Amino acid sequence: MKLFTILVALTVMTASLRAAEGPSVTLSLEQAKEEALRNHPAYAAAQLRSLLAKESLKETQAAYFPTVTGFADAVDAGSENTRILAGGINNPSVYDRVADGVEISQLITDFGRTRNLSNGAKFQVRATAAGAESSREQILLNVEANYLATLQAEAVVEVAKQTLSARTLLVDQVNSLAKNQLKSDLDVSFAQVGLEQAELLVQKAQGDAEGSMASLAASLGRKDTPSFILADDHHEVAPPPDLATLVDTALKQRPDLLNLEFQRDAARSIAAAEKDANYPTLAAVGVLGNAFSEDSHLPDKYAAAGVQLSVPIFEGGADLARQHQAEIRANIASETLREAEDSVVLAVRLALVSYQTALRRLSTTKQLLKHSSQAFELAQARYKVGSSSIVELTDAQLNQTESAIAYANAEFDTRLQAAVLDYQTGALH
Numbered sequence: 001m002k003l004f005t006i007l008v009a010l011t012v013m014t015a016s017l018r019a020a021e022g023p024s025v026t027l028s029l030e031q032a033k034e035e036a037l038r039n040h041p042a043y044a045a046a047q048l049r050s051l052l053a054k055e056s057l058k059e060t061q062a063a064y065f066p067t068v069t070g071f072a073d074a075v076d077a078g079s080e081n082t083r084i085l086a087g088g089i090n091n092p093s094v095y096d097r098v099a100d101g102v103e104i105s106q107l108i109t110d111f112g113r114t115r116n117l118s119n120g121a122k123f124q125v126r127a128t129a130a131g132a133e134s135s136r137e138q139i140l141l142n143v144e145a146n147y148l149a150t151l152q153a154e155a156v157v158e159v160a161k162q163t164l165s166a167r168t169l170l171v172d173q174v175n176s177l178a179k180n181q182l183k184s185d186l187d188v189s190f191a192q193v194g195l196e197q198a199e200l201l202v203q204k205a206q207g208d209a210e211g212s213m214a215s216l217a218a219s220l221g222r223k224d225t226p227s228f229i230l231a232d233d234h235h236e237v238a239p240p241p242d243l244a245t246l247v248d249t250a251l252k253q254r255p256d257l258l259n260l261e262f263q264r265d266a267a268r269s270i271a272a273a274e275k276d277a278n279y280p281t282l283a284a285v286g287v288l289g290n291a292f293s294e295d296s297h298l299p300d301k302y303a304a305a306g307v308q309l310s311v312p313i314f315e316g317g318a319d320l321a322r323q324h325q326a327e328i329r330a331n332i333a334s335e336t337l338r339e340a341e342d343s344v345v346l347a348v349r350l351a352l353v354s355y356q357t358a359l360r361r362l363s364t365t366k367q368l369l370k371h372s373s374q375a376f377e378l379a380q381a382r383y384k385v386g387s388s389s390i391v392e393l394t395d396a397q398l399n400q401t402e403s404a405i406a407y408a409n410a411e412f413d414t415r416l417q418a419a420v421l422d423y424q425t426g427a428l429h
Helices: 002-020 029-039 041-064 113-179 183-218 245-252 257-277 318-384 392-422
Strands: 027-029 067-075 096-107 228-231 281-291 303-311
Touching: 027 029, 029 113, 041 113, 113 183, 113 228, 113 257, 113 392, 183 228, 183 392, 245 257, 245 318, 245 392, 257 318, 281 318, 303 318, 318 392
Parallel strands: 027 228
Antiparallel strands: 067 096, 096 281, 281 303
């Protein structure tokens, strides 16, 4: 009767909590990842930065196309002999006129400057795309970690409930034996202590599960905390490849490394462009238009074309300083990439060690659970025939509970370490 009362109370409490939180939502790991990517602001910002880089590339490549400028003039001169007395060496005459026209300029060559600027912008586009992928993988790892933590907490809750059920049954049995003077009151006290410990274990496990569920909801970008029903589509974890293969994979496909690599290439292209700024620029220029006034000094229509060569001679050292700055930035980018590669190699090593340790721990706890269950069954049989004490039985029961919790923790920790290893090698999808 006591077992029935406790189970009913737990069921009512769980139902009340779920009713307050709203209807349950079935959620698989893939659905969780998709929802997180839709809602996460960091991923949205990374995608916007990628779009921004593409617009910058268009702006840089615009130098390859003609520049067309329209203009109109309306001049009222004080006299026919008016001239500009300052601002120009030629001091041209200024006449009454109303005119409009178009000027067209087309770059012929700037000896590689525009090409290098365009290449730098292309590398920036690829860098921001890799940055978006890096942000995506961080979000996916966070979601998977919270998803597995919630499954782990629910598994511990299930173990705690089974323990409570078993210890409640034991209390009822010992009470019945004590009433028939087959067991002492000391046995009843020991059994009651085990029951109360199981109740505490259930309470703690349920609190941990609620906290994990809240963390999972936050990782999905939800402001509420619905009661998810997690669909565990788990597949057996596989032994990892060797370290050399993992390191090689990480150096080739880690998106954060690709981001730094493209940034380095972009910095090198910009440094080359700043060096090219010391070379001349050759452009074709043409103008044409109409003059609407009837001044005899001005034709009704005009047109001209030519080639313009611009040669930088002296800017007080500013051009050389810009070149040196760009070269230094390129060197900084190279050293930053090299430092990141060293960090990635270390991270892969540590992730591999953690994963291998988790696999060994999973195997050990599996055997521990098997043997502790056998020991509990034996202790239970011995206690029933009076060959052992309640202390031996409760110890065996406690060992079984701890082994079951350890196995549940090891199982989900192994899956988490597998996800971390995939993240460190850039293979998390």
